[in-house]
Amino acid sequence: MTDDIPHIVIGRLPIYLRALTRMAEEYDQKTTSSHELGEQLGISSAQIRKDLSHFGEFGKQGTGYHIGYLIDQLQQILNLHVEWDVAVIGAGHLGHALANYNGFGHRGFRIRWIFDNDPAKVGQKTNGLVVQHIDELEETIKEHGAAIAILAIPAKSAQDVTDRLVKMGIKAILSYAPLHLSVPDGVEVSYSDPVTEMQRMTYYLTPK
């Protein structure tokens, strides 16, 4: 039913889920409206209603959304009713930051492995995980069947590692390496590069 939903709509669902979860957990709020949600997110209420209408009827005219129900539905839509095991590739500063980030819990993900090719890092412990050598990647992932990997490695080796991940069946990659990765159809890639984000913003700024 959902094949023709624009990617940009799918991209907003986690933002809605995050805001709703915050309303429920931080403020113990039970209901909300597309108007209130829109105000908080800088998105029009019409856009929110339209986005959600792709998936069903979640609110009622006049009473709005029941937050707990909408959270549950969004988690179902985004396949977050299971916990996804995630492999981090790269045990540098960023890899350690990811392994120690406490924002994954209860949001659908668990960092389960961390790999590096530097013998000096292999065997180090970080937040209860032991850094494994990248040579153990295939065996470890094949045995446990992970679907998601995070690349926290330099651009230089990112495509080679990506090819290995794809070959062993990884279906989603979040890359912090500053380059575009080539992957076959059916593999999702998201990018996070602080420099391109800041360069986008400096367009709007006036230099001193």
Added chain:
Amino acid sequence: MTDDIPHIVIGRLPIYLRALTRMAEEYDQKTTSSHELGEQLGISSAQIRKDLSHFGEFGKQGTGYHIGYLIDQLQQILNLHVEWDVAVIGAGHLGHALANYNGFGHRGFRIRWIFDNDPAKVGQKTNGLVVQHIDELEETIKEHGAAIAILAIPAKSAQDVTDRLVKMGIKAILSYAPLHLSVPDGVEVSYSDPVTEMQRMTYYLTPK
């Protein structure tokens, strides 16, 4: 001249710049085409030509783009002919990762200060920077006139710190805190949240 250029076009310029820089620096390449650039980035060549046409004529039919010239022009458009001083807020694992990331150099940014509210972290050194107490934020930034800050702090305190940054004249914020921030018009915000990125991807995956 450029006020009506869609944000999404501006957002692609740093991606073009990054790919062109890589062609020049890694492969010593002198010229390229919208076709080659598009192939590398998974963007149609027509889109690339259309995006660039907002800013002038950079290529010639048949000979394509001179990479060095296009890099220079994109840097001008994005205000990267100056180096921007950046303040990092938060000296946890992520703050250290940012302070130690060597991908900022030659791309327009320099991490100049790092702040934290934890007395145990204040005074620590990371990649040549000394962690300052957040109480010194206003004085330090006002004296030096930074325009960009990176938030590497939990959601809880992010809006308060944002309000302080805006008040002292910060015009662009890259936030790793997992929430939407309220800022007045004229202040740019970019977000980086690994969880929302991964949740967007799990929509397309089949759980075990």
